[in-house]
Amino acid sequence: GIQVEQSPPDLILQEGANSTLRCNFSDSVNNLQWFHQNPWGQLINLFYIPSGTKQNGRLSATTVATERYSLLYISSSQTTDSGVYFCAVQPNAGGTSYGKLTFGQGTILTVHP
């Protein structure tokens, strides 16, 4: 099946710093999403971005589908940005991909005041 690799696995920042999280995937996809998992476990949708670039406040994301990677940018980080960031993809694989997102292992972000 498709492989998803996120880097770095851990990231420690001071408040106000910028960061870039990367997601590499091994096959073509028709869905790519970025999530932030809050301390209670819920996955919060950040971006639905199978291709192109999107921005939402201090966060932006870019997916280069032809080169099979996506980047999540966090600018002027805040302590509330701390948590785990996941990239998840759904390949163009016909019936075996219905409803199935394959997740990377996540990036644990810690922002210190």
Next chain:
Amino acid sequence: KAGVTQTPRYLIKTRGQQVTLSCSPISGHRSVSWYQQTPGQGLQFLFEYFSETQRNKGNFPGRFSGRQFSNSRSEMNVSTLELGDSALYLCASSLQGKNTEAFFGQGTRLTVV
């Protein structure tokens, strides 16, 4: 618009018992997927239901089963619980289960003792 609702939020069961978890998707969404999250294995896909039919299944033993009702609400059942079934169980809903954005519920944290 209400989000994805999972009940119960927390559950403690004894080895050998069975458990049923419930998920109500976003209104109008017909696809419901279930995931298991553990520290060792990360987020893993269990199965997906669309219009009361299971369309896709992950690599889990037959003790894990599910169903979907005509109003798109879904339940998953785990029989003969094992200690290793302790996990966060997440449900996701989407319009079609493919080429559409998935939204997650808050999860059910199951502890097996």
